[in-house]
Amino acid sequence: MTHTHHYGAVAADPAALPRRDLGLAMRRGLRGRCPHCGEGKLFRAFLKVADRCDACGTEYHHHRADDLPAYITISIVGHVVVGGMLYAETYGDWPVLWHVILWPLLVIALSFAIIQPIKGAIVGLQWANRMHGFSATPDGDDLPILQPHRDHAR
Ligand SMILES: [Zn+2]
Numbered sequence: 001m002t003h004t005h006h007y008g009a010v011a012a013d014p015a016a017l018p019r020r021d022l023g024l025a026m027r028r029g030l031r032g033r034c035p036h037c038g039e040g041k042l043f044r045a046f047l048k049v050a051d052r053c054d055a056c057g058t059e060y061h062h063h064r065a066d067d068l069p070a071y072i073t074i075s076i077v078g079h080v081v082v083g084g085m086l087y088a089e090t091y092g093d094w095p096v097l098w099h100v101i102l103w104p105l106l107v108i109a110l111s112f113a114i115i116q117p118i119k120g121a122i123v124g125l126q127w128a129n130r131m132h133g134f135s136a137t138p139d140g141d142d143l144p145i146l147q148p149h150r151d152h153a154r
Pocket residue numbers: 034035036037038039040053054055056057058
């Protein structure tokens with residue numbers, strides 16, 4: 001059984017390919033490491049995913065993390081900050097200036113702290129599930145692609 005890739009190549013049924021460890025791939029991505037080997041760097045800049053692993057050669061450019069890391073970051077930071085604001089308003093007696101300074105700083109600090117690990121975990125999830133182009137990555141455990149012409153049609 002075959003299915004058509006988003007870029008036009010016909011690959012073997014992903015269900016017939018060896019299973020990739022989802023939890024392991026996401027934990028490696030969370031640490032900014034290659035989901036496949038755990039050694040190479042996943043990012044070439046803060047939020048720029050490298051084209052391929054410098055240790056094992058696994059290609060990452062297939063990822064489609066898109067807006068999901070930002071969406072998850074906003075959800076987490078929003079819950080923490082809005083919860084904190086309500087708590088401080090209810091039980092604290094802070095001068096308004098404290099609120100004006102603290103909450104925006106907390107939003108910025110938390111967002112920068114968690115968005116890269118979240119993006120790494122999402123790329124790991126997409127790799128492990130062979131989403132997008134990841135079923136065709138030549139990482140040694142894949143069956144050959146039957147018609148590997150890549151016309152990049154989407
Ligand atoms: Zn690697």
